Amino acid sequence: MTKRHVSLPDDAEATLRGFVSEVDDRLAAASGPEELADAVTETLVDLHGARDAYESWQNDEHVSPTEAARLANFDPRNATLESEYYAEKDEDAFARSKPLQWLWRQFDNTPLADNVEFALRFRRMLAGHLFESVGDGVRLFKGISMTYGHNIELGDNVVVHDDVHLDDRGELTVGDRASVSDGVHVYTHDHDVVDQTHVDNYRTVIGDDARVTQGALVRAGVRVGENAIVGSRAVVQNDVPDHHIAVGMPAKSIKVKPGWESVAEPIEDAGENRQEQRRIDYDLPDDLDAFDEFQRDLHPPDA
Structure with a gap:
């Protein structure tokens, strides 16, 4: 079943174009992380209809502690994200992506996020500023989270x-033309089984025309092949070959898409783990102020 075209009334369409264009211009004009944080703050103040209250607070007029906390929260410099604590992150790249990610998350808490046409175009514009690259015609729905x-x-x-959680x-x-369905988690990092504070990062790939269906989990370093399907709730631990259908926990190839048999890898050869080929090495800064959040004794009795 294909979808039908839906259009907004002319006035709403003009409003949408003006809204997305204004925010796009604000973000594009920012020359560095500080200006970008200012642009995000101004956008969130307007999105939440808090202009009068925010300006009063900025002018040192009295507000309650609760109101002050709400108004301060529009500024991404007053917020922390989980990924901010990761020791190996690229500090320069994160300084720019943090304000944009904050805008993404806070936009999804506004009523506009439920207006599909408004929200799809806004997120597509914002992704152009935030992601490494974004193609044409991308559709990004509500509640998507990411690492950076x-x-x-x-x-x-x-x-x-x-x-959907897109771990990067x-x-x-x-x-x-790939499709990632509701509730999918796609990972690009793994934790050591003994010392969970040790993290290995990988490149994870979902190929052209692939479908990862509802609630599936794709492990770090996996490739889901071109035109492949990952079944609902599957846990993908190994590569899924092109044109294969993989289901289960752990996911296994059960068949080749009808009509693709002549160009697909045989079922009996499927399921190779190539994670190590996609490992991404990193160095930690020499001046890192590290801490162990678990404080566990990691010396096994049989070592």
Whole structure:
């Protein structure tokens, strides 16, 4: 079943174009992280209809502590994100992506996020500033979360549905016309099984025309092949070959898409783990002020 074209009334369409264009211009005019944070703050103040209250607060007029906390929260410099704590992050890249990611998350908390036509065009514009690359015709729905944003590459006509987590602690590439369904988690990092504070980063790939369906989990360093399907709730631990259908926990290839048998890898050869080929090495800064959040004794009795 194909979808039908839906258009907004003329007045609403003009409002939408003006809204997206204004925010796009604000972000594009920012020459560095500080100006970008200012642009995001101004956008969120307007999105939440808080201009009068914000300016009063800025002018040192009295507001309650609760109101002050709400108004301060529009500024990404007054917020922290989980990914901010990751020791190996690229500090320069994160300084720019943090304000943009804050705008993404806070936009999704506004009523406009439920207006599909408004929200799709806004997120597509914002992705152009945030992601490493974004193709034409991308559709990004509500509740998408990411680690940084700046390590994500999306091809043309990619669809990412509601409540998807795109982990880009490593690098994530999603090919042309790929579809990532509701509730999918795609990872680019793994934790050591003994010392969970040790992290390895990888490049994870979802190929052209692939479909990762509802609630599936794609492990770091995996490639989901071109025109492949990952079944609902599957846990993908190994590569899925081009044109294969993989289901289960762990996911296994059960068949080749009808009509693609002559160009697909045989079922019996499927399921190779190539994670190590996609490892991304990193160095930690010499002056890192590290801390162990778990404080566990990691010396096993049999070592």
